[in-house]
Amino acid sequence: MQSFVTLDGLVAPLDRANVDTDAIIPKQFLKSIRRTGFGKYLFDEWRYLDQGQPDMDVTSRPKNADFVLNQPRYQGAEILLTQDNFGCGSSREHAPWALLDYGFRCIIAKSFADIFFNNCFKNGILPIVLPAKAVDDLMGQVKAHEGYRLAVDLPAQTITTPDGEAIPFEVDPFRKDCLINGLDDIGLTLRHVKDIRAYETQRKTRAPWLFAGN
Amino acid sequence: MTAKTLFEKVWEAHVVRMDGDVALLYIDRHLVHEVTSPQAFEGLRMAGRTPHRPDFTFAVPDHNVPTTGRELGITDPVSRLQVETLDANCEQFGITEFAMGDVRQGVVHVMAPEQGIVQPGMTIVCGDSHTATHGALGALAFGIGTSEVEHVLATQCLIQKKPKSMRVTVDGTLAPGVTAKDIVLAVIGKIGTAGGTGYVIEFAGSAIMDLTMEGRMTVCNMAIEAGARAGMIAVDEKTIDYVEGRPYAPNGNDWDQATAWWRTLHTDAGAKFDAEVHIDAASLQPQVTWGTSPEMVTGIDGKVPDPAAEPDAVKRTSIENALAYMGLKANTPMREVTIDRVFIGSCTNGRIEDMRAAAAIARGRKVAAGVSAMVVPGSGLVKEQAEAEGLDRIFIEAGFEWRDPGCSMCLAMNADQLAPGERCAATSNRNFEGRQGKGGRTHLVSPAMAAAAAVTGRFTDVRDLT
Numbered sequence: 113m114q115s116f117v118t119l120d121g122l123v124a125p126l127d128r129a130n131v132d133t134d135a136i137i138p139k140q141f142l143k144s145i146r147r148t149g150f151g152k153y154l155f156d157e158w159r160y161l162d163q164g165q166p167d168m169d170v171t172s173r174p175k176n177a178d179f180v181l182n183q184p185r186y187q188g189a190e191i192l193l194t195q196d197n198f199g200c201g202s203s204r205e206h207a208p209w210a211l212l213d214y215g216f217r218c219i220i221a222k223s224f225a226d227i228f229f230n231n232c233f234k235n236g237i238l239p240i241v242l243p244a245k246a247v248d249d250l251m252g253q254v255k256a257h258e259g260y261r262l263a264v265d266l267p268a269q270t271i272t273t274p275d276g277e278a279i280p281f282e283v284d285p286f287r288k289d290c291l292i293n294g295l296d297d298i299g300l301t302l303r304h305v306k307d308i309r310a311y312e313t314q315r316k317t318r319a320p321w322l323f324a325g326n
Numbered sequence: 327m328t329a330k331t332l333f334e335k336v337w338e339a340h341v342v343r344m345d346g347d348v349a350l351l352y353i354d355r356h357l358v359h360e361v362t363s364p365q366a367f368e369g370l371r372m373a374g375r376t377p378h379r380p381d382f383t384f385a386v387p388d389h390n391v392p393t394t395g396r397e398l399g400i401t402d403p404v405s406r407l408q409v410e411t412l413d414a415n416c417e418q419f420g421i422t423e424f425a426m427g428d429v430r431q432g433v434v435h436v437m438a439p440e441q442g443i444v445q446p447g448m449t450i451v452c453g454d455s456h457t458a459t460h461g462a463l464g465a466l467a468f469g470i471g472t473s474e475v476e477h478v479l480a481t482q483c484l485i486q487k488k489p490k491s492m493r494v495t496v497d498g499t500l501a502p503g504v505t506a507k508d509i510v511l512a513v514i515g516k517i518g519t520a521g522g523t524g525y526v527i528e529f530a531g532s533a534i535m536d537l538t539m540e541g542r543m544t545v546c547n548m549a550i551e552a553g554a555r556a557g558m559i560a561v562d563e564k565t566i567d568y569v570e571g572r573p574y575a576p577n578g579n580d581w582d583q584a585t586a587w588w589r590t591l592h593t594d595a596g597a598k599f600d601a602e603v604h605i606d607a608a609s610l611q612p613q614v615t616w617g618t619s620p621e622m623v624t625g626i627d628g629k630v631p632d633p634a635a636e637p638d639a640v641k642r643t644s645i646e647n648a649l650a651y652m653g654l655k656a657n658t659p660m661r662e663v664t665i666d667r668v669f670i671g672s673c674t675n676g677r678i679e680d681m682r683a684a685a686a687i688a689r690g691r692k693v694a695a696g697v698s699a700m701v702v703p704g705s706g707l708v709k710e711q712a713e714a715e716g717l718d719r720i721f722i723e724a725g726f727e728w729r730d731p732g733c734s735m736c737l738a739m740n741a742d743q744l745a746p747g748e749r750c751a752a753t754s755n756r757n758f759e760g761r762q763g764k765g766g767r768t769h770l771v772s773p774a775m776a777a778a779a780a781v782t783g784r785f786t787d788v789r790d791l792t
């Protein structure tokens with residue numbers, strides 16, 4: 113996994129609540145058996161006017177000029193700023209894969225849905241929860257100032273605005289460590305394989321039916 | 327001994343070790359489908375790893391399978407590759423698969439309880455958010471992402487922080503025609519789609535315990551639509567009777583030992599929850615969603631809301647966006663909303679009881695002119711049973727299509743889709759924009775309400791038809 117330490121990036125505002133993973137990446141693209149290549153279909157139904165299909169040449173598709181990510185000023189954005197309950201709905205990890213493939217490394221929201229939040233950390237994306245007031249203020253700033261950037265510092269747990277204000281944020285220490293060091297949690301868990309085997313042995317005596325075989 | 331919740335009992339039985347407040351949680355059964363697993367198996371192979379417990383892992387293709395003309399195989403090459411990839415991965419790693427063509431094949435969350443793979447007190451995961459369904463048996467079951475699928479394959483464990491607990495108590499007696507689906511839609515309407523975020527919800531109360539196992543599965547299935555990690559319901563004799571005799575259920579001595587533990591799986595008197603919600607069952611009407619999120623729901627006597635009456639600006643915009651997408655005008659009575667399509671099926675409402683409830687309304691009636699309606703059983707065994715009871719003939723005579731099992735138009739990943747602007751009464755669980763096809767408009771209802779909409783061409787109180 114790609115590590116995440118600091119990021120100074122252009123911010124794009126997605127001013128909606130309850131953005132679900134069906135909207136982030138529609139189901140027809142879930143047929144892929146790969147992890148990459150989803151960025152061009154990110155928010156497909158909002159970004160394009162026609163119906164997207166896998167392996168379509170997206171460069172010739174009609175774009176929805178009203179959709180925020182299609183505006184020239186937000187090209188190259190790496191930070192997505194959004195409202196409550198981002199990433200709700202389906203557990204598809206294709207949603208963070210698409211966001212990452214498009215170029216987003218950090219998502220700032222008032223709140224996230226659980227599974228999506230979890231999936232971000234597994235893919236080197238930092239999801240940050242800020243209080244409603246802070247998100248509303250940033251939303252106003254981003255919309256008002258073209259080229260608005262934020263500097264995210266994960267070790268320091270701060271987001272610095274262009275006028276130098278540092279906004280603190282919370283992050284779980286275990287997840288922070290994994291993200292900074294780009295650690296794969298399977299490797300971490302496999303260090304405890306003895307504990308897992310010991311658990312299985314004692315469980316087998318208490319709940320033998322689970323191990324009865326079929 | 328301190329009083330414990332059902333959730334705590336199951337959680338504590340599965341903690342392998344703790345690192346600070348992070349648990350390594352043992353997973354008893356891992357369910358796998360074709361959409362969220364290929365990248366996980368690929369990851370295993372790339373790292374030279376093998377599944378820790380292939381015998382605890384069960385796979386089934388469901389999202390991409392066609393629901394008609396199955397003898398021709400899957401015609402879409404991209405879908406076919408995904409299903410074939412699952413077949414090959416199961417073969418390579420020695421995982422039991424209920425492949426296409428096996429009568430046991432069906433939506434993963436219908437198949438697994440039906441086979442007895444899911445049992446009380448287990449921890450169960452699947453790369454699918456509706457894994458919450460299995461909590462109906464007193465299990466702790468939740469959806470995970472593909473990286474976690476790979477983690478569980480490799481280690482049979484998951485790294486988890488203990489969620490908070492919420493109890494939703496539904497007491498009283500449901501009015502005739504009001505079902506499990508209406509309960510859960512009303513719960514989501516009350517607490518909102520993020521109301522359960524960070525929680526495991528235990529559904530309790532007399533109205534919940536009066537439900538059949540199928541009804542309980544419908545309720546837990548949609549816990550995720552309230553944002554919850556999982557839904558759970560205490561074990562009672564109904565639960566135990568449901569499991570008994572199923573192909574993967576314990577036998578003999580094992581059965582006695584298992585049921586002795588299962589009978590302890592309920593919340594002790596005096597146990598504390600982090601949040602409590604109460605609903606009076608008798609106050610519920612059949613529910614219909616009007617918007618693009620399951621919380622946008624009202625009783626059949628209700629109206630499409632008026633955004634002008636909403637003081638909160640973000641909510642007002644959500645309502646305006648939803649009404650624009652749904653093509654609805656503020657203040658329209660739900661009973662005046664006409665429909666084009668009906669979908670009866672999915673892991674929420676694709677079980678035998680759902681087929682029976684819909685057939686009871688369809689019997690002797692005809693699908694309204696201009697409406698196309700389909701019934702998609704949740705598994706091959708549900709289909710067989712329904713046909714043995716003659717339900718297929720009732721549907722076909724009424725003008726419904728009777729399909730092969732799969733996810734079908736719940737998420738429209740196969741050929742079953744809405745056209746832009748088409749309005750559908752669906753028994754599935756998500757009314758998100760584009761869920762059933764780009765521009766498609768989904769209204770979530772119970773099976774009986776879907777059948778009632780099919781035969782009248784508009785949303786109708788099912789109680790007017792019985």
Ligand code: SF4
Binds near residue numbers: 388454
């Ligand atoms: S029926 Fe629908 S919700 Fe259930 S597993 Fe299939 S796609 Fe998901």
